[in-house]
Structures are given as structure tokens and as C-alpha cells.
Amino acid sequence: MKITQQSHAGTLExxxxxxxxxxxxxxxxxxxLESVVEKQFGxxxxxxxxxxxxxxxxxxVRVIVEDKGALDCVIKARVQAALIRATGTxxxxxxxSEL
Amino acid sequence: xxxxxxxxxxxxxEISRWQQIADFLQRNNLNIDLDIEQFIVALDEQQxxxxxxxxxxxxxxxxxxxxxxxxHGLALRLMxxxxxxxxxxxxxxxxxxxxxxxxxLFAECGFHLLASVDDQVILMENSATRIxxxxxxxxxxxxxxxxxxxxxxxANPFTLGHxxxxxxxxxxxxxxxxxxxxxxxxxxPYEDRLALIKAGVADFKNLTVHxxxxxxxxxxxxxxxxxxxxxxxxxxxxxxxxxxFRQQIAPALGINRRYVGTEPLCPVTAQYNREMAYWLxxxxxxxxxxxxxxxxxxxxxxxxxxxxxxxELLARKGPDAVRSLVPETTYRYLWQHYGSPPVAHSLAV
Numbered sequence: 524m525k526i527t528q529q530s531h532a533g534t535l536e537x538x539x540x541x542x543x544x545x546x547x548x549x550x551x552x553x554x555x556l557e558s559v560v561e562k563q564f565g566x567x568x569x570x571x572x573x574x575x576x577x578x579x580x581x582x583x584v585r586v587i588v589e590d591k592g593a594l595d596c597v598i599k600a601r602v603q604a605a606l607i608r609a610t611g612t613x614x615x616x617x618x619x620s621e622l
Numbered sequence: 623x624x625x626x627x628x629x630x631x632x633x634x635x636e637i638s639r640w641q642q643i644a645d646f647l648q649r650n651n652l653n654i655d656l657d658i659e660q661f662i663v664a665l666d667e668q669q670x671x672x673x674x675x676x677x678x679x680x681x682x683x684x685x686x687x688x689x690x691x692x693x694h695g696l697a698l699r700l701m702x703x704x705x706x707x708x709x710x711x712x713x714x715x716x717x718x719x720x721x722x723x724x725x726x727l728f729a730e731c732g733f734h735l736l737a738s739v740d741d742q743v744i745l746m747e748n749s750a751t752r753i754x755x756x757x758x759x760x761x762x763x764x765x766x767x768x769x770x771x772x773x774x775x776x777a778n779p780f781t782l783g784h785x786x787x788x789x790x791x792x793x794x795x796x797x798x799x800x801x802x803x804x805x806x807x808x809x810x811p812y813e814d815r816l817a818l819i820k821a822g823v824a825d826f827k828n829l830t831v832h833x834x835x836x837x838x839x840x841x842x843x844x845x846x847x848x849x850x851x852x853x854x855x856x857x858x859x860x861x862x863x864x865x866x867f868r869q870q871i872a873p874a875l876g877i878n879r880r881y882v883g884t885e886p887l888c889p890v891t892a893q894y895n896r897e898m899a900y901w902l903x904x905x906x907x908x909x910x911x912x913x914x915x916x917x918x919x920x921x922x923x924x925x926x927x928x929x930x931x932x933x934e935l936l937a938r939k940g941p942d943a944v945r946s947l948v949p950e951t952t953y954r955y956l957w958q959h960y961g962s963p964p965v966a967h968s969l970a971v
Contacts, residue, residue: 529709529712529714531706531709531714534698534699534702534706535698535699535701535702535705535730535731535732536695536698536699536702537695537698541702541705541732543709543714545714555749555750555751557732557750587732587748587749589731589732591698
């Protein structure tokens with residue numbers, strides 16, 4: 524799946540996360556993570572974002588994450604929402620209950 | 623009470639609202655900057671303005687919060703709204719001006735320090751890696767040599783004065799890196815200025831012409847440069863711009879001398895040259911010293927050749943009046959834009 528435009532989802536408020544998605548020239552997945560709970564959950568958040576991208580078959584992307592202590596389900600939902608916006612119509616056919 | 627706040631957008635055209643914002647900023651020891659296009663404001667139940675933040679291009683500034691409401695999470699809500707508004711304008715790569723004491727607050731919003739001026743102002747951007755990625759790209763164009771020169775020019779438009787400066791630098795250096803100011807705030811659009819520079823310096827073999835970036839004389843680093851007509855000279859902006867050059871861009875390319883023309887006509891540029899002498903050569907900053915080489919302007923008819931003079935003559939008398947001040951390539955371009963071209967073939971670039 525290709526990232527066709529920059530996008531974002533979320534907020535900076537406590538318990539939420541602000542996600543930004545940018546296309547990159549390579550096929551890599553770059554994650555820039557800042558989190559108020561980075562010490563405790565940094566690795567887990569990285570893994571969650573990787574998983575979410577992998578399930579949707581997305582590469583060639585930079586994900587900038589400004590986390591304010593969001594729960595996993597929130598992070599996942601924000602990443603997915605940003606990806607829908609970043610991929611135009613490509614994700615509309617996705618069966619979301621599978622994810 | 624925080625929850626009762628509503629956010630809305632105020633455009634410059636809304637004069638009375640704009641004045642309210644100016645008064646609010648004044649009470650918080652800030653001035654409203656002239657290049658701001660719109661504000662996000664927070665209003666409480668009594669419709670009183672309690673917080674605001676401005677957007678000027680991709681720069682966020684003039685951000686203030688009513689002192690009594692600080693420390694209750696209003697800042698993060700304001701910043702979310704402000705950032706979202708900028709994003710919805712397709713401006714994703716943002717900069718932010720603030721006072722040094724607010725650095726931690728904006729760090730919480732995803733902004734990272736780029737440069738600071740004493741206790742007066744800091745410049746931040748909303749990425750931890752963007753400037754490093756940019757510098758890595760630049761570093762791929764490093765050239766060997768002892769004397770590596772750097773020039774930043776707007777070239778609005780490219781004149782024989784610019785060419786002379788480049789020529790002097792190329793003569794004195796092993797390699798010269800020339801950056802073109804990218805901001806489209808001048809009479810001549812960026813693409814044309816870049817093309818005219820490339821055409822006008824094609825014969826110099828130890829020169830790389832680089833496209834400009836946000837980190838070199840842009841609306842982000844140096845907003846007052848683009849408000850020249852208002853004769854606003856902002857010492858802080860110049861200092862931020864020059865520090866980025868010295869600490870990030872010059873080391874990436876190994877630049878150890880910067881070339882500028884003496885500036886007899888334009889007060890902003892003249893002041894910039896003076897600031898340069900300080901910010902590039904003072905020993906106290908962390909990055910290596912950059913020699914400043916100020917080249918005497920080339921003269922024509924006992925007057926210095928400058929882009930100011932060319933523009934002024936052009937407006938009054940047309941392209942033929944400036945023929946002796948610009949290279950052939952610029953002359954042909956001017957004809958294409960101001961009348962029928964004297965040469966049949968178009969500018970090849």
C-alpha cells in the first residue's frame with residue numbers, strides 16, 4: 524500500500540496521541556516516537572505501530588508519534604485513521620474487523 | 623472551567639477581533655507580528671479572549687495564554703487546535719517562535735530546538751530529525767579542499783554584481799556552495815531566480831548551486847527579511863538564521879568562509895552583514911568560526927550594481943535601461959517578461 528499524502532490524526536491532550544504520517548522515498552518504516560511513558564512503554568509502542576503498519580501492508584512511511592499516555596487501542600485507532608487519510612481511497616475496501 | 627472554552631479562527635480581515643488579539647498579546651508582553659495570516663483564539667463563557675496562537679506561513683508564533691489559566695492543560699488544547707489548523711492548510715512541517723522559558727512547554731507539543739538568541743527568542747520545529755536529514759543530504763555534496771566558500775543569495779534578479787561576488791569567491795576558494803533563497807516573497811519567483819543564477823554562473827567550474835531551504839533566510843528563520851519594505855530590522859531573526867548556518871549547514875558542507883557583497887543601498891541587508899560579522903566569527907559559539915569575506919560591490923557608472931537598483935530602473939524605464947547591469951541571460955529573461963524579446967530563442971537553462 525502506498526502513502527500518497529501527508530496526514531495526521533489525534534490530539535496532544537492527556538491520554539491521547541498525535542500521529543503524523545509522511546511518505547518517504549525508500550521502502551522503510553521510520554518511527555519518530557516521543558512519549559511521556561517512553562521509558563516504560565517505548566518499545567511496546569514501537570512494536571504496536573509496526574504491527575499496525577504490517578497488517579495493512581504499508582511501507583515507505585515515516586510515522587511521527589507524540590504520545591501523551593494513550594492506551595494501545597487509542598494508538599492503533601489513531602494510526603489507522605491517519606493511514607486512511609494518507610492513502611487516498613486505497614484502504615476503503617479493507618475488512619477492518621480482521622485487524 | 624477549561625472545558626467551557628471554545629476555539630475559533632480569526633482572519634486578518636476581522637479588524638476588531640484582530641485588535642482584541644493585539645491588546646491581549648500586549649498584556650502578555652508580545653507584539654502582533656505583521657506576517658501573521660490568522661489566529662486560533664480561545665474564548666471563555668463571557669466571550670473573553672483567554673488564549674491565542676498565530677499562523678504565518680509554516681510558522682507558529684504570538685502564542686499566549688491568560689496567566690490565570692496557565693497550568694490547566696489549556697496550552698495543549700490550544701496547540702492541538704493550532705497545529706490541526708496548520709495541517710489542514712497542508713502545512714505539515716512547522717516552525718515555532720517563542721521565548722526561551724517556554725521551551726519545555728512546546729517540547730511537550732512535539733517541537734524541538736533549532737537555535738536560540740540569548741534570553742530573547744528561540745526557534746523550534748516539529749521534528750527531531752528534519753534538520754539532520756537535510757544536513758545529511760547536503761553532506762553528500764561535500765567537496766575536497768582547504769578553502770570552502772558559502773554564499774546565500776536572493777538574486778532578485780541576478781545581476782552582474784552577483785556574478786562578480788561569485789567570481790571572487792570562486793577565485794579565492796577551492797569550492798563554493800551557493801544557496802538560493804527559496805521563499806517566494808520577491809518580485810521574481812524562486813524558479814526564475816534559480817534558473818537565472820544557474821545560467822549566469824554556468825562557466826564557474828568549482829561551484830555548486832543549491833536550492834534554498836527553510837533553514838536559510840526563510841520565513842521561518844528570518845521573517846523580517848521579507849518585510850523589508852516596512853524597514854523592520856530584527857536582530858533576533860538574523861541571529862537565528864546565522865546560527866543555523868554556522869552550526870548546521872556550514873559543518874555539513876565543510877564551509878569555512880562566507881562571502882557577501884558590501885551593501886550600500888538596502889538597510890536590512892546592510893544590517894545582516896554587520897550581524898554576520900558577529901555571529902559567524904565570534905569564538906564563543908560551539909561551532910567552528912567561519913571567516914567573513916565582504917567583497918566590495920562592483921560599480922557601474924560610479925554607482926554600485928545591486929538588485930534594488932535594477933528593479934527600480936526596470937520599473938521606471940524597462941529592460942534596456944538595465945542592460946549594462948545584468949548578464950545577457952538575465953537581460954533576455956527580462957525582455958520576455960516586460961515586452962517582446964530582442965532575441966528570438968528563449969533562455970536555455
